[in-house]
Amino acid sequence: xxxxNRTARVSATARSVVLATVALGCIALQYPSRPGYSALxxxxxxxxxxxxxxxxxxxxxxxxxxxxxxxLAALSGLLLGAPDARLAGVAVSRAGVEAGVVMILRxxxxxxxxxxxxxxxxxxxxxxxxxxxxxxSSAAAAAFDLVPELRSRIQAVRxxxxxxxxRTPVSLEQAAISLVCQTAWxxxxxxxxxxxxxxxxxxxxx
Amino acid sequence: xxxxxxxxxPLNAHLSQFWAYAAAFGSLWGAVEVTAGSFLxxxxxxxxxxxxxxxxxxxxxxxxxxxxxxxxTLVTGIVAASCKSLSPAGIIWxxxxxxxxxALLAEAAMLLTSRSRLSAAAAGLLSAGWAVTQGLLSQYLxxxxxxxxxxxxxVGKTATWLGFERRTGWLALLVVLALFLGVGAASGLWGLxxxxxxxxxLKGRADA
Numbered sequence: 001x002x003x004x005n006r007t008a009r010v011s012a013t014a015r016s017v018v019l020a021t022v023a024l025g026c027i028a029l030q031y032p033s034r035p036g037y038s039a040l041x042x043x044x045x046x047x048x049x050x051x052x053x054x055x056x057x058x059x060x061x062x063x064x065x066x067x068x069x070x071x072l073a074a075l076s077g078l079l080l081g082a083p084d085a086r087l088a089g090v091a092v093s094r095a096g097v098e099a100g101v102v103m104i105l106r107x108x109x110x111x112x113x114x115x116x117x118x119x120x121x122x123x124x125x126x127x128x129x130x131x132x133x134x135x136x137s138s139a140a141a142a143a144f145d146l147v148p149e150l151r152s153r154i155q156a157v158r159x160x161x162x163x164x165x166x167r168t169p170v171s172l173e174q175a176a177i178s179l180v181c182q183t184a185w186x187x188x189x190x191x192x193x194x195x196x197x198x199x200x201x202x203x204x205x206x
Numbered sequence: 207x208x209x210x211x212x213x214x215x216p217l218n219a220h221l222s223q224f225w226a227y228a229a230a231f232g233s234l235w236g237a238v239e240v241t242a243g244s245f246l247x248x249x250x251x252x253x254x255x256x257x258x259x260x261x262x263x264x265x266x267x268x269x270x271x272x273x274x275x276x277x278x279t280l281v282t283g284i285v286a287a288s289c290k291s292l293s294p295a296g297i298i299w300x301x302x303x304x305x306x307x308x309a310l311l312a313e314a315a316m317l318l319t320s321r322s323r324l325s326a327a328a329a330g331l332l333s334a335g336w337a338v339t340q341g342l343l344s345q346y347l348x349x350x351x352x353x354x355x356x357x358x359x360x361v362g363k364t365a366t367w368l369g370f371e372r373r374t375g376w377l378a379l380l381v382v383l384a385l386f387l388g389v390g391a392a393s394g395l396w397g398l399x400x401x402x403x404x405x406x407x408l409k410g411r412a413d414a
Binding site: 069 | 363
């Protein structure tokens with residue numbers, strides 16, 4: 001069992017090393033900004049992802065990003081450079097189309113490498129949490145507990161403003177002051193629950 | 207809702223006063239991001255990031271009026287960014303990175319003093335400015351310089367099609383950018399006012 005875990009860890013490290021090397025190679029291939037090199041880089045990354053970490057491929061499927069990229073590429077064919085070719089009956093410039101293709105391929109590659117880095121970081125998040133010490137994690141844990149509470153208070157303030165019809169800047173300001181005071185009150189409550197707290201009333205509001 | 211109505215939630219964490227404020231205000235910012243952020247994105251309001259950054263800057267400036275400690279603004283941002291992972295969409299790196307950098311810039315603006323109008327306005331302006339810059343920076347990383355050449359061409363051609371000079375397009379862009387930065391600076395100043403009034407209210411309550 002222990003041996004199995006070690007083998008799995010080693011193979012995960014080996015996969016990360018291979019993917020990091022491929023990522024660096026692909027980034028280097030992007031530099032000449034030529035469609036052929038960019039296509040080679042994108043294909044190499046897709047292949048490496050398919051072999052070593054298929055979850056990256058799922059994360060790369062972002063229809064909105066792909067639609068925006070396609071629109072930008074089409075625009076660059078239409079707007080950049082003098083028209084010197086026809087594509088589906090529309091006058092386009094070769095240089096513009098090439099620039100658009102490079103742009104899309106570069107975008108796909110960066111999104112793919114970004115997806116891998118995000119997965120890599122998330123896998124190490126638990127390690128980072130223990131390494132950064134207890135204070136940040138305690139504060140974050142306390143904050144997690146408070147979010148639903150504060151969220152409901154924000155919604156209550158919003159609801160109170162719409163019921164009373166008081167949508168003037170003055171009432172917005174009063175609502176904001178109320179929220180800040182409540183949050184400071186919660187902070188004082190949090191602190192006074194802790195063993196390091198001083199006597200009540202020693203909190204700073206100066 | 208008044209502060210008397212605010213009940214202390216049951217909490218188990220052992221925190222110093224500094225970290226307690228960071229946790230409470232970080233979670234308030236996180237809650238604002240989750241509620242207002244979802245609302246603005248659902249309405250597809252353009253440049254929602256600038257509005258959220260301005261709101262966040264107002265909150266950070268207000269926090270420093272209530273409890274003034276160096277480093278608190280940055281730590282509050284880190285806590286808020288971790289709260290953002292509670293969003294229904296799960297962990298989204300872009301807004302999380304934006305929150306931390308906006309907090310860092312606000313901290314830098316309030317390094318010398320957090321009580322002056324200048325530092326409050328600078329905190330808001332820098333936060334709103336980053337919201338615009340991060341969008342451009344991520345486009346540069348994704349698509350390279352070509353995308354800016356394309357935007358420049360689009361601005362120039364749009365101005366020409368509308369019968370204006372090319373530089374009118376640039377002027378319009380500059381006006382929009384100045385408007386964003388102005389909204390940010392105004393939010394910082396509003397945060398200063400909210401913070402001062404909140405401090406007075408809290409002080410009055412402590413004295414009573």
